[in-house]
Amino acid sequence: GIQVEQSPPDLILQEGANSTLRCNFSDSVNNLQWFHQNPWGQLINLFYIPSGTKQNGRLSATTVATERYSLLYISSSQTTDSGVYFCAVAEWGGGNQFYFGTGTSLTVIP
Amino acid sequence: DVKVTQSSRYLVKRTGEKVFLECVQDMDHENMFWYRQDPGLGLRLIYFSYDVKMKEKGDIPEGYSVSREKKERFSLILESASTNQTSMYLCASSLAQGNSPLHFGNGTRLTVT
Structure with missing residues (x-):
């Protein structure tokens, strides 16, 4: 199967700061999704993004399929962004x- | 909105018991999945189903079985629960097309004592 590596494993931010999360994968894909798991365990689908760039409010994502990575950007972070x-x-x-x-x-x- | 409902949020069972975890989705999705989530290991696929009565083993099927008698319902069965099956269990569903989003239920936190 495909190997998926995410970095960094842990991140602590001050409210209002920006961050970039990275996802590397080992083979060609036709489906890539980003999820947020809140402190209660619920997994919420943030983006379906096998290629290109999408934005949703303070969050945006970019996938460069040819180079096998995707980035999730969080701007002006809020405490409710906490989770995995x-x-x-x-x-x-x-x-x-x-x-x-x-x-x-x-x-x-905060 | 897609709704994936897992029957229990928290469950405590004894070693050796037979355990049923139920999952129902309301969007006529062909695909349904069972994952378990453990700290440091991420989500690992136990079983998935792409149609009624069809099932495929995932990465960690040992100790589990599944049942899909109706399209909307996918059950995970622990034939004889063991303490190493204490975990968070997550059900998900998607359309058949490979480029479809995955939708998760709220999860069932199972403790086997």
């Missing part, structure tokens, strides 16, 4: 199996 961010990919011709990274744990302090 996961990247998940599915490979071409690999059916519907998703491979997850081990996540980036973000803590935003």
